[in-house]
Amino acid sequence: MAYEKRFDGRGFEEIRPMSAKAGVIKRATGSGWFKIGNTEAYAAVYGPREMFPRFKQSAEAGVLRCHYTMMPFSSAGDRVRPGTSRRGKEISAVMERALRPAIDISDFNNSVVDVFVELPQTDAGTRCAAICAASIALADAGIPMKDLVCAISAGKVEDKLLLDLEYNEDSHENGVDIPMAMLHNSKELTLLQMDGEISSEELGKAMELIKGAMDQIYDVMKSALKAKFEVKQE
């Protein structure tokens, strides 16, 4: 069987519409909102602040701590148990690893930078949306970082390679889902996971698809950050 047309009618290498905002949570040091299709993520960054519990402090450098949660009503009708889960812990951990190479918190010994991500609405690609939102929030929080981390998924349904899977494709029985995160300039890979089976040749092609999409994502994030400081005419 062949996958002729995507469920939502997009082109195979077309990304769902994206929008983003910075500074959405006023009391946080920095915050970001990122929406791609029906997947939506809020991120708030607090710190650098004193690290508790104290035994987790590092005298050598600051620590990045991520917390990912989906809201109970966020998915397609099944109530998600609120709070952290096994899956949430995994995604929090891979988010930390995806974002850590971009930021420089070596001067903030014994302190922590907390990143909290909540997803009010989900339609696949949540970890990528979470990383993008967190990236905006970290920049907004004034954390020194060499680049913004952009993330998106690629994959395969039946015989077709696709960019930016939605839930129907992500959960397809012959589907492969490959979320990736990269530093936008150097294209240094900071997250690569895979669900399903794919040949190495096709994986290479999927990576190329994602590389090609980096600029689009970066531009959305960049204009969100700039819009926060735009001079408004009264």
Add this chain to the structure above:
Amino acid sequence: MGEIKVKNREVVVPGETLATGMDFLPSFGTYRDGEGIIASRLGLVNVEGKVIKLVPLSGAYHPKAGDTIIGPVTDILMTGWRVDTNSAYSAVLNLKDASSEFIARGADLRKYFTIGEYMMVKITQVTSQNLVDLTMKGPGLRKLTGGRILNVNANKVPRIIGKQGSMVSMIKQYTNCRVLVGQNGVVWISGEEPEKELLAVETIKKIEREAHIPGLTDAIKAYLEANKDGIKLSA
């Protein structure tokens, strides 16, 4: 020959190329990557001759030697006081830097400053491990009694103070309040009339919101002039 890719005073984001060519020099908030100079934080571009640096627009306060800060006492130590700096690191005010009067060994230090009291102090030293030392010896450094505390973005403090203190003296003049601004983003305000004290608070919040917009002084002057009788307290 190098080329500047952005306008002076433009807001840039991490990863954005600011200039190309080896004849430009990266300074604070930027780094060199091959031929290019890249932004390493969110900020306003400032080009001075060949040097490109960023002026931060956001972010938490980080202690720096020479800064005058306002903070509360959080703990009493063997020979001094621990003071919150509104950053990831707390500071220590040692006995000998706090007072010129004789304090006997084992004296009850609460008699001088107790937990929760605010003080205006100066940072004398910050070590590589971010241990912070304070002094209270210097003009204007003292314990703060009465008044109210306001927290602002520490990066906006220079705009609240203004050139040679012009902005803060304008607020003082219009509102008849005593205003002290700590470089850590903590502001202390004490006034006789509540309406005018509220005007001072609202003015400082307005400066914080509009700090990066040109013509700030005139806008603030107009705002103060329009509300010079103070802001009515709502019932």
